[in-house]
Each structure stands twice: as structure tokens, then as C-alpha cells.
Amino acid sequence: MKWLITGGCGFIGTNLIRRLLEDDAEDHSIRVYDNFSVGERDDLEKIASFEEVSPDAPGDISDAGVELVVGDVRDSDATQRAAAGADVIVHLAAQAGVPTSVEDPRYDFEANALGTFNLLEAARHQDVDRFVFASSAAPIGDCEPPIHEEIACHPKSPYGASKLAGEGYCSAYHGSFGLKTVALRFGNVYGPLSDHKSSVVAKFIRRAMQGKTLEIYGDGQQTRDFIHTDDLTRAIVLAATQPNVGGEVFQIATNSETTVNELARLLVPILRKEGGLEDVTVVHTDPRKGDIRRNYSDTSKAEEMLDWRAAVELDDGLRQTTRWFLRQETEAVAGQ
Ligand SMILES: NC(=O)c1ccc[n+]([C@@H]2O[C@H](COP(=O)([O-])OP(=O)(O)OC[C@H]3O[C@@H](n4cnc5c(N)ncnc54)[C@H](O)[C@@H]3O)[C@@H](O)[C@H]2O)c1
Incomplete structure (x- = not known):
């Protein structure tokens, strides 16, 4: 093809x-x-x-x-x-x-x-x-x-x-x-190969690796899929x-909603365990103007017509993504 x-x-x-x-x-x-x-x-x-x-x-x-x-x-x-x-x-x-x-x-x-x-x-x-x-x-x-x-x-x-x-x-x-x-x-x-992205997962992992705090906009109860x-x-x-x-x-998408607080709760222990980033901290900042409060998708049409549904559990995906970021850093240091 x-x-x-x-x-x-x-x-x-x-x-x-x-x-x-x-x-x-x-x-x-x-x-x-x-x-x-x-x-x-x-x-x-x-x-x-x-x-x-x-x-x-x-x-x-x-x-x-x-x-x-x-x-x-x-x-x-x-x-x-x-x-x-x-x-x-x-x-x-x-x-x-x-x-x-x-x-x-x-x-x-x-x-x-x-x-x-x-x-x-x-x-x-x-x-x-x-x-x-x-x-x-x-x-x-x-x-x-x-x-x-x-x-x-x-x-x-x-x-x-x-x-x-x-x-x-x-x-x-x-x-x-x-x-x-x-x-x-x-x-x-x-997921992997997202080092240039400004999405929340990539940003959190990047910031943690740079020793910076993870910033959650507003109360963190906003949801994403x-x-x-x-x-x-x-x-x-x-x-x-x-x-x-x-x-x-x-x-x-995955048919489920996750608050940004939940995302941080899953990610922080992974960053600590996988990357030894013991000092990683989370702060809440002002809400971002125009941010949607809740967002997730019903994927039953894709299931029916494409025989597709998401299978990767969020914590597994976050662990795999974190490992990819850490590997990039190790390889960059080794290449210097
Ligand atoms: N990443 C997400 O979470 C997400 C969510 C919803 C939709 N999308 C859509 O998925 C697609 C891919 O997203 P991504 O995250 O890989 O983005 P990305 O910015 O990483 O990749 C886009 C690629 O398109 C190239 N590009 C941009 N403008 C171009 C142009 N005028 N001519 C030729 N090439 C051009 C860029 O150089 C880049 O390599 C986009 O259409 C985006 O809108 C992404």
C-alpha cells in the first residue's frame, strides 16, 4: 500500500x-x-x-x-x-x-x-x-x-x-x-515522540525533568480524554x-474523562519511581481563560464501524511515555 x-x-x-x-x-x-x-x-x-x-x-x-x-x-x-x-x-x-x-x-x-x-x-x-x-x-x-x-x-x-x-x-x-x-x-x-508538544502530559514530564513545578490551571477539576x-x-x-x-x-478517544488533578496524581509517582525525580511538586495557578471544563468522547461509532476501541490504560501509557522522555535525555547526555 x-x-x-x-x-x-x-x-x-x-x-x-x-x-x-x-x-x-x-x-x-x-x-x-x-x-x-x-x-x-x-x-x-x-x-x-x-x-x-x-x-x-x-x-x-x-x-x-x-x-x-x-x-x-x-x-x-x-x-x-x-x-x-x-x-x-x-x-x-x-x-x-x-x-x-x-x-x-x-x-x-x-x-x-x-x-x-x-x-x-x-x-x-x-x-x-x-x-x-x-x-x-x-x-x-x-x-x-x-x-x-x-x-x-x-x-x-x-x-x-x-x-x-x-x-x-x-x-x-x-x-x-x-x-x-x-x-x-x-x-x-x-505518547512518545512528543518532546516538542505543549499538551499537558508532555509539558508535565518536561517540567519535572527540568526540576520545575507542575502547574495546574485553576482547581484542576477540568477533565480531558x-x-x-x-x-x-x-x-x-x-x-x-x-x-x-x-x-x-x-x-x-477513550470514552472516559480524567481530571487534570487525577492525571497529576498518576504521573507524579511514575516520575519519582522511573526518573528518581523525588522533588517534583504540583501547584495550582489561575484558571486559563477559555478553557473547556469537561471534555470526553463517546467512541461507540468507531467501535461499531472500525472495530476499534482504545486499549492502553492511562497509567501504563504515562509510564511508557515517561520512559521514552528519560531515554531521550540519557541518549542526549551520552552523545555529548
Ligand atoms: N496532538 C493532538 O493532541 C491532536 C489532537 C487533535 C487533533 N490533532 C491534529 O492531528 C494532526 C497532527 O498533530 P500533531 O500533534 O502531530 O502536530 P505537530 O505539530 O507535531 O505535527 C504537524 C506537522 O505538520 C507540519 N506542517 C504544519 N503546517 C504545514 C504546512 N502548511 N505544510 C506542510 N506541513 C505542515 C509540521 O511541520 C509538523 O511536522 C494535526 O492536524 C492536528 O490538528 C492533534
Whole structure:
């Protein structure tokens, strides 16, 4: 199977590529398309050897191995060329932050709404069979959880609006052109290869390793649905391969809510035991403006149609993620 993975140098992209190579390297040819605005060559090098091909004439995706094409999803001609020969496009590249989208909504629109449109057009013209789109809970806006696919969307941020536009175009390209699109609304993703992320798990582990206090905004009773990359990447592979799925949206999370206080209660002993970080402390700071109070997803549709449900227990996932961060530090020190 030939994969075009946009944003393949980022957190979720590198985890996905690692999974594909570990599962069945011989069955997959992968082309990564990334502009290095966040992920970089080094991030891809950590998980795979690859060949860099020219964005001006990349040709069809080769029959084996991993290729890298440096390019921007806002460039429609370059995305057309990059998609040549793909069986499936997994579209992960995006401006991925709510605050950035508020600071610069035009950039958010161009990267996310126009970028997704460009990739759908590339899929249409290059006869790609399947299109998996990375969406989020942000299109929905405020609502009483659990979130599910039938709730009407009222996005609160430009990021939510641009992801909703992406979902809308996915649905339209299925309806008008028969492209098998699948939009996956990811929960709060955590796991290895997240050293650059500002999500709460990555931030807590990083701060603890730097000897800094872990800051919880407000009373810490706000809830999130934390999903490990092993579960998430399994959902992406199923979305890309399961027969008879097209034009669908799925919530991809764990079906359970965890308060930030509970997260800290699980993580602190792990940091102490695994990393010897005996002094790690937690403080409560002012609540963050605009933070959603409760958030978790009902994933029964994914269970029914993709035969998928999350399996990684939060404490196991946190232990594995902490070990990965600690290993990075050990290797960095050894390499000096
Ligand atoms: N991480 C999460 O918790 C989470 C939750 C919900 C949705 N998502 C979505 O999943 C996707 C992947 O997220 P991630 O956490 O891996 O983010 P990330 O920032 O780590 O990776 C995104 C990658 O896309 C690339 N990129 C950004 N803009 C680009 C552009 N204009 N052209 C080409 N490449 C570009 C970046 O260089 C980076 O390598 C995003 O679409 C994000 O919105 C992530």
C-alpha cells in the first residue's frame, strides 16, 4: 500500500510511520510531505531511514521504503505532484494550536481549510482511493460531554472552524466524487515522540525533568480524554484500510474523562519511581481563560464501524511515555 502522509515529521506522523514500519515494513511504501514548520528532518531520522526526493518532480511514490518531499500544503501544484501514485492520503499537516489560530486566523485558514482542500483535490486528480483527515473536538465547541458525532458543531475558535471546514470538504468529496474520506476527531493525544508538544502530559514530564513545578490551571477539576499514540495510530490504520467506510466522522478517544488533578496524581509517582525525580511538586495557578471544563468522547461509532476501541490504560501509557522522555535525555547526555 502506498501512503502519502502529510505532516509526517510531526508527533502523530512519526508515531504512525513507526507503527507502519514495525507492523509490516515490506507492505508499505511511505511518502512524507512536510514543510518543517514544526517537525524536522531529524524527527523523521529518529524513526526511519529515508530518501529525499525533489518537490518539483517527485514522480510516483516508490515501491518500497520511506521518501521525504519538503513542501507546504498551501501549495496546490506541489501537493498534486506529491500525491502521484498514492493509494491513501493521511492528512495530518496543520496549524495545530488554538491560541495561534486566534492570533493569526488567516494563517490558520490557509494551512488548515485551504490545505485540506488542496489535498482533497490532489486525491481526486490522482485517483487516490482513501483519505484520512486529522480533525479534533474543536469543531464542536461548548457542549455537555460525552461528545459524539451527531452533536451540531458550533466552533469557538478559528482552529475549530478550519477543522470543521476540512470535515465539510471531506464529506463533500465523498458525496460528489466518491472519494472514501474518513475524518477522525482525536482526543488529547500523548505518547512518545512528543518532546516538542505543549499538551499537558508532555509539558508535565518536561517540567519535572527540568526540576520545575507542575502547574495546574485553576482547581484542576477540568477533565480531558487522554489517548495514547498506540491506540490512535491503530485507529488511523483501520480508517485507511477498513472496507466499506467513506464520508464518515469518528470520535477517537477513550470514552472516559480524567481530571487534570487525577492525571497529576498518576504521573507524579511514575516520575519519582522511573526518573528518581523525588522533588517534583504540583501547584495550582489561575484558571486559563477559555478553557473547556469537561471534555470526553463517546467512541461507540468507531467501535461499531472500525472495530476499534482504545486499549492502553492511562497509567501504563504515562509510564511508557515517561520512559521514552528519560531515554531521550540519557541518549542526549551520552552523545555529548
Ligand atoms: N496532538 C493532538 O493532541 C491532536 C489532537 C487533535 C487533533 N490533532 C491534529 O492531528 C494532526 C497532527 O498533530 P500533531 O500533534 O502531530 O502536530 P505537530 O505539530 O507535531 O505535527 C504537524 C506537522 O505538520 C507540519 N506542517 C504544519 N503546517 C504545514 C504546512 N502548511 N505544510 C506542510 N506541513 C505542515 C509540521 O511541520 C509538523 O511536522 C494535526 O492536524 C492536528 O490538528 C492533534
